[in-house]
Each structure stands twice: as structure tokens, then as C-alpha cells.
Amino acid sequence: MSSSSSSLQTARLRTEIKRRRRWDLVFIVIGIFALLLGLMTLATLFIDMLIDGWERLHPEFFTSFPSRRAAHAGILSAWVGSLAVMVVTGTVAIPLGVATGIWLEEYAPRHWVTNVIEININNLAGVPSIIFGLLALGLFVYSFNLGQSIRTAGLTLALLILPVMIVGTREAIRSIPQSIREGAYALGATRWQTVQHHILPYSLPGILTGVIIGMARAIGETAPIITIGALTFIAFLPPPPITDAPPFLSFEWLEAPFTVMPIQIFNWTSRPESAFQHNAAAAGLVLVAMTLIMNGLAILLRYRLRKNIKW
Amino acid sequence: MSTTTEFLVSERLARRNSRRLAERLIEAVLFAAAATSIFVTVGIVYILVTESIVFFRHVSLIDFLTDTQWTPLFDDAHFGIMVLLSGTAVSSIVALGIAIPLGTTIAIYLSEFASARMREIAKPILELLSGMPTVVFGYFALIFVTPLLQRVIPDLSGFNLLSAGLVMGIMIVPIISSISEDAMRAVPMALREGSYAMGATRLQTALQIVIPAAVSGIASAYILGIARAVGETMILSIAAGMQPNLTWDPREPAATITAFIVQVALGDLPHGSVGYQTIFAAGLTLMLFTLSFNILGFWLQRRYRERY
Structure with missing residues (x-):
């Protein structure tokens, strides 16, 4: 009697366990499905653009200016503009971001000022990009009179990606063990000597990862650049930085009006004719390829970093 | 010597x-x-x-908050921010309706079920999704997703909040999944081991032990997702149209706060005109929203943080 009831209980328990195990399996299927949905969207986006834009991707597309006739339009002024803006952004954001990261990790005293700076950087990271555009419009364009130029756009994007650079630098520096610093100090090195000879070289790949991710974000940003009033139809290039008359270097290009890749794509997307949308797809492919290459480089760097360094 | x-x-x-x-x-x-x-x-x-x-x-503050029309560039100008807020709210709700379930599921799967190798491969690819330029997502929503949805919903207009919101949701998934996953993986192994020792399955452990322990991190992931959805600009200005429209129907076109700023910036407004100042008032409203989300996230993290 009692043995049969206990075997009945065991059987019930077994079915119960089986039922719960089944839920585990169901969840795994749902999880993989959710993951695939994300990846499939990425693939669909890519394939859709490839189908729409492939025929436009011939060499002349890269060497022609935008045109009223879709078949003759190209992205010359857009990619040159993007490149020029990125040069300004990098020149401003990389030193500022790395210096801030070093100060916060190696120098900052435990003090309310440090707290304010840290909280402030976290907040800035969450500010929508279009707000940076409004800042630039009010401050750079109308207060400092920098115009709707490459200079203004570069500065705006630099401020936008500053938090990315800072966080990347801090993470890279934080992964260096304390014993390295103690060793340097024990040999009589000053703070800056420790940073210069040890902290910076060791954290360089990590910092570079953050820099690349930040620049990849900047190159795809559209909203703040529209807000400062970049022109959408530019059929000329900024003046070259190298001239044939002494001093052979010219910074006139900083003040030139410009367009960038995302603006060109936006402009073509908002045209009703489908021919222009093929152009948008082709330019989109180029832009996506740029960001993918940059992000891929960052992932590769991070991967090699994790593999090679064992403290 | x-x-x-x-x-x-x-x-x-x-x-x-x-x-x-x-x-x-x-x-x-x-x-x-x-x-x-x-x-x-x-x-x-x-x-x-x-x-x-x-x-x-x-413009009086009361008109700004209560007027049901937003026509700042017309002769008969009205400045009812509610009109733009409704567009922002509807598109964000659609986006989060996609991003929160998907992101949380992916986070649980990657943190509690997937192998380390799977995680190594899936995470960077997901990160690529959120690193895509938003203008490209806008193109995708307008040219690919909207025609697809129109087959299912015939009366869907060419510009609509639905397809913009859906694409925005997919874009936000990696933000939610990666931060939630980090929070879940920070839960000490001993808690899971205790749960397994009591005979719980992996799913039971995930839902009843790991998620409650990681709730502060997951909540801040959601809030970051909300802030991102509210501040998203390009997808909405491309795929949702830039027509101000007080609506709660995602099938309709409508302008969000961000899309309105883009629309004004595209035109040629003289510096100092009321129309020009309008975008700063809209920007201030947007900023106040994201700021309060940030503060809420900060507070939630402090309030519900579990310490081990």
C-alpha cells in the first residue's frame, strides 16, 4: 500500500520535473528566436540596401557631385566632407577625452568636484544628440560666429562623443593592476612619468578601441549636423589643406560649407523619385561599410587585447 | 668614484x-x-x-502645455507641446513594446543559458546593430518596413509611427540586452548554486533568483532604453513624417519633438524669430524629460541595489 503510493508520488514527481524541464527548452527556443530576430533585421537591412543600391555603386558614384539627375549624382562632396569633419572631431575629442580619463583615474582626489565631474559625464552620455545640435546652433553658430562650417560640425560631434572617449579611456586604464603603479613609484617615478611610461602604453589598445567606437558613432550622426544648418546640396569641395604657395598649409577648409554622408542619405531618402532612393541605398551601404569596418576593428582589438594580456 | x-x-x-x-x-x-x-x-x-x-x-506657459494645436510657422500660430509629446509617446511606446521583451529575453538567454562561445559571438554582432547610423534605419523603416506592414494593415499611411517605432525598438534591443546581461552576470554564482541545490530548473533560477537580484541593473537598462527612444531623431523624421498631429494611433503619421526640430532646422528661419526660438523650447522640454529619466534611473539603482 505505502510502497505503491510512494511509487505513484515518484511518478508524479517525474512528470512534474519533465514538465519543468520542457519549459527550460521552450525558453531556450524563445531566446534563440529573439536573438535571431535581431540578427535577421541586421541582415535584412543589409540585403535590402544591397539590392536597391548595388547598381549605383560604380567608381563614378564616388567621384561625382550630387546632381538633379539621379543617375549622375554621386557622393564626392559627402565623403570628403565626412572625412574633413572627422579630422576636426578627432583632433578635439581624442586629446580631451583621453586627458579627462587620465585625470579621473590617476589624479582625481576624493572630492566633491570629482563627483560632480563624474555625474556630469554620465549625464552627458544620456543627452540626445539633437540637443548637442541646439547647443552648437546657439553657441558656435550664433554666439561665436563660427558659421555653418566644417569647424562647427567637427566641434559639435567632438562634444557629442566626448563621454564615449572618456569611458573607454577609464576602462582601459582601470584594467591595469595597481602593482604596476606601485613598482613605478617605488623606483622614484613621478605621477606623470608613471602615466607616460607605463599607464598610457599599456592601456593604448583599450583607449584606441574607445576612440574608434566614438568616431564610428560620430560619422553616422545626422541630427546635430542638420540642426546647425548644414547645406544638403553642395557641388564643390572645401579648399585643399595643402597649397602651392608658402606656407603650403591652409586652414581655409575649416570655414567652408559642407555636407556629410548621413545628410546626403537623408536628402536622397526624402525625395519622392525612386531613382534617388537607389542613390540613398548606395550611399547607405558606403556609410554602413565605414561604421562596420570601424566597429569590427574595435572588436578585433578588444578580442586580441583580452587574449594577449595576462597580468 | x-x-x-x-x-x-x-x-x-x-x-x-x-x-x-x-x-x-x-x-x-x-x-x-x-x-x-x-x-x-x-x-x-x-x-x-x-x-x-x-x-x-x-507664448504663455499655460498655452504651451494645454493647447491642442502646434502650428508655430503659420500666421495663426499655436504652440501646444502636447501635439509633439503625443508623437514622441506613441513612437516610444511602440519601440519599448518591442525592445523590452526582446532585450530581456536575449539577456536571460545569454546570461543563463548560452555557452561562453555563443555569448562571445552574439554580443559583438548585437552591438553592431546599435552602432548602425540611425539615418540608415530610417531608410529601412520607410522603404522596407512600411510597405511590408501595409500588406497586413491596408489603411496604414506611407509615413507612420508604427514602422518607425518598430525599427527604433530593434535598434534599442542591444542597449537593453547588454546592460541587463551585465547586471545578471554580476549576480554571484552562489545564489544560483543554492537554487539548483534546492532542485530548481535553470528557468526557475533565472526568473526567481537572478532577475530579482539584478533588478536595479535591469531597471536602469530599461530607463536608458526609454531615454534613447525619446531622444531618437532621424528614424522618426524620415519614416513618421514631420506633420504635427495629436494622435494616439500608431498607424498615423505624426511629428515628435525631435522631428519638429529637424523640420525647422531644414527650413530657412531667421535667427531670433519666434519660430527659431520654438525649437529651443522644444529642446528644453526634451532635455527635461531625459534628465528626469536619468534621475529616476539613478534613484532606482540606489534604492533597489542588492549588495553582496
């Missing part, structure tokens, strides 16, 4: 003063760089507030 060492030491000591000065200088430069970020925030607040003050001299 001894004199040379003495000489070297004294020479080094002599160099120490100048070195100390250089150290001070370097520290000051680094601090100046760190302080720049404060000026950025001050600049944003200053610009938004001063331009908005000018705006509110022309």
Missing part, C-alpha cells in the same frame, strides 16, 4: 624642482580637460534656458 655619484645625485636633486613644476603643469592641463565637460553641460542649459525665456515672453 664617490664624487661622481655625489655629483649625479645633486644634479638629479637640482632637476627635481623643475620636474615638480612640470608635474603641476601637467596636472593642471589634465584637470582643465576634465572640467570642459562641465562647461558643455552649462552651455547646454544656458542656451536652452535663455532662448526659451525669449520664447515664453511670446
Whole structure:
């Protein structure tokens, strides 16, 4: 009697366990499905653009200016503009971001000022990009009179990606063990000597990862650049930085009006004719390829970093 | 022999003063760089507030909050921010309706079920999804997703909040999944082991042990997702149209706060006109929203943080 009831209980328990195990399996299927949905969207986006834009991707597309006739339009002024803006952004954001990261990790005293700076950087990271555009419009364009130029756009994007650079630098520096610093100090090195000879070289790949991710974000940003009033139809290039008359270097290009890749794509997307949308797809492919290459480089760097360094 | 060492030491000591000065200088430069970020925030607040003050001299705050029309560029100008807020709210709700379930599921799967190898491969690819330029997502929503949805919902207009919201949701998934996953993986193994020892399955452990323990991190992931959805610009200005429209129906076109700013910036508005000031008032509203989400996230994280 009692043995049969206990075997009945065991059987019930077994079915119960089986039922719960089944839920585990169901969840795994749902999880993989959710993951695939994300990846499939990425693939669909890519394939859709490839189908729409492939025929436009011939060499002349890269060497022609935008045109009223879709078949003759190209992205010359857009990619040159993007490149020029990125040069300004990098020149401003990389030193500022790395210096801030070093100060916060190696120098900052435990003090309310440090707290304010840290909280402030976290907040800035969450500010929508279009707000940076409004800042630039009010401050750079109308207060400092920098115009709707490459200079203004570069500065705006630099401020936008500053938090990315800072966080990347801090993470890279934080992964260096304390014993390295103690060793340097024990040999009589000053703070800056420790940073210069040890902290910076060791954290360089990590910092570079953050820099690349930040620049990849900047190159795809559209909203703040529209807000400062970049022109959408530019059929000329900024003046070259190298001239044939002494001093052979010219910074006139900083003040030139410009367009960038995302603006060109936006402009073509908002045209009703489908021919222009093929152009948008082709330019989109180029832009996506740029960001993918940059992000891929960052992932590769991070991967090699994790593999090679064992403290 | 001894004199040379003495000489070297004294020479080094002599160099120490100048070195100390250089150290001070370097520290000051680094601090100046760190302080720049404060000026950025001050600049944003200053610009938004001063331009908005000018705006509110022309438009009363009560009209701004209660008017049901938004026609700042017409002769009969109305400034009811509710119109833009409804577009922002509907598109964000659609986006989060996609991003929160998907993101959370992916986070649980990657943190509790997937192998380390799977995680190594899936995470970077997901990150690529959120690193895509938003203008490309906008193109995708307008050219691919909207026609697809029109087959299912025939009366869907060419510009609509639904497809923009859906694509925006997919874009936000990686933000939610990666932060939630980090929070879940920070839960100590001992808690899971205790749960398994009591006979719980992996799903039971995930839902009843890991999620409650990681709730503060997951909540801040959601809030970051909300802030991102509210501030998203390009997808909405491309795929949802830029027509101000007080609606709660995602099938309709409508302008969000961000899309309105883009629309004005595309046109040629003279500096100092009321229309020009309007975008700063809209920007201030947006900023207040994201700021309060940030503060809420900060508070949630403090309030519900589990310490081990």
C-alpha cells in the first residue's frame, strides 16, 4: 500500500520535473528566436540596401557631385566632407577625452568636484544628440560666429562623443593592476612619468578601441549636423589643406560649407523619385561599410587585447 | 668614484624642482580637460534656458502645455507641446513594446543559458546593430518596413509611427540586452548554486533568483532604453513624417519633438524669430524629460541595489 503510493508520488514527481524541464527548452527556443530576430533585421537591412543600391555603386558614384539627375549624382562632396569633419572631431575629442580619463583615474582626489565631474559625464552620455545640435546652433553658430562650417560640425560631434572617449579611456586604464603603479613609484617615478611610461602604453589598445567606437558613432550622426544648418546640396569641395604657395598649409577648409554622408542619405531618402532612393541605398551601404569596418576593428582589438594580456 | 655619484645625485636633486613644476603643469592641463565637460553641460542649459525665456515672453506657459494645436510657422500660430509629446509617446511606446521583451529575453538567454562561445559571438554582432547610423534605419523603416506592414494593415499611411517605432525598438534591443546581461552576470554564482541545490530548473533560477537580484541593473537598462527612444531623431523624421498631429494611433503619421526640430532646422528661419526660438523650447522640454529619466534611473539603482 505505502510502497505503491510512494511509487505513484515518484511518478508524479517525474512528470512534474519533465514538465519543468520542457519549459527550460521552450525558453531556450524563445531566446534563440529573439536573438535571431535581431540578427535577421541586421541582415535584412543589409540585403535590402544591397539590392536597391548595388547598381549605383560604380567608381563614378564616388567621384561625382550630387546632381538633379539621379543617375549622375554621386557622393564626392559627402565623403570628403565626412572625412574633413572627422579630422576636426578627432583632433578635439581624442586629446580631451583621453586627458579627462587620465585625470579621473590617476589624479582625481576624493572630492566633491570629482563627483560632480563624474555625474556630469554620465549625464552627458544620456543627452540626445539633437540637443548637442541646439547647443552648437546657439553657441558656435550664433554666439561665436563660427558659421555653418566644417569647424562647427567637427566641434559639435567632438562634444557629442566626448563621454564615449572618456569611458573607454577609464576602462582601459582601470584594467591595469595597481602593482604596476606601485613598482613605478617605488623606483622614484613621478605621477606623470608613471602615466607616460607605463599607464598610457599599456592601456593604448583599450583607449584606441574607445576612440574608434566614438568616431564610428560620430560619422553616422545626422541630427546635430542638420540642426546647425548644414547645406544638403553642395557641388564643390572645401579648399585643399595643402597649397602651392608658402606656407603650403591652409586652414581655409575649416570655414567652408559642407555636407556629410548621413545628410546626403537623408536628402536622397526624402525625395519622392525612386531613382534617388537607389542613390540613398548606395550611399547607405558606403556609410554602413565605414561604421562596420570601424566597429569590427574595435572588436578585433578588444578580442586580441583580452587574449594577449595576462597580468 | 664617490664624487661622481655625489655629483649625479645633486644634479638629479637640482632637476627635481623643475620636474615638480612640470608635474603641476601637467596636472593642471589634465584637470582643465576634465572640467570642459562641465562647461558643455552649462552651455547646454544656458542656451536652452535663455532662448526659451525669449520664447515664453511670446507664448504663455499655460498655452504651451494645454493647447491642442502646434502650428508655430503659420500666421495663426499655436504652440501646444502636447501635439509633439503625443508623437514622441506613441513612437516610444511602440519601440519599448518591442525592445523590452526582446532585450530581456536575449539577456536571460545569454546570461543563463548560452555557452561562453555563443555569448562571445552574439554580443559583438548585437552591438553592431546599435552602432548602425540611425539615418540608415530610417531608410529601412520607410522603404522596407512600411510597405511590408501595409500588406497586413491596408489603411496604414506611407509615413507612420508604427514602422518607425518598430525599427527604433530593434535598434534599442542591444542597449537593453547588454546592460541587463551585465547586471545578471554580476549576480554571484552562489545564489544560483543554492537554487539548483534546492532542485530548481535553470528557468526557475533565472526568473526567481537572478532577475530579482539584478533588478536595479535591469531597471536602469530599461530607463536608458526609454531615454534613447525619446531622444531618437532621424528614424522618426524620415519614416513618421514631420506633420504635427495629436494622435494616439500608431498607424498615423505624426511629428515628435525631435522631428519638429529637424523640420525647422531644414527650413530657412531667421535667427531670433519666434519660430527659431520654438525649437529651443522644444529642446528644453526634451532635455527635461531625459534628465528626469536619468534621475529616476539613478534613484532606482540606489534604492533597489542588492549588495553582496
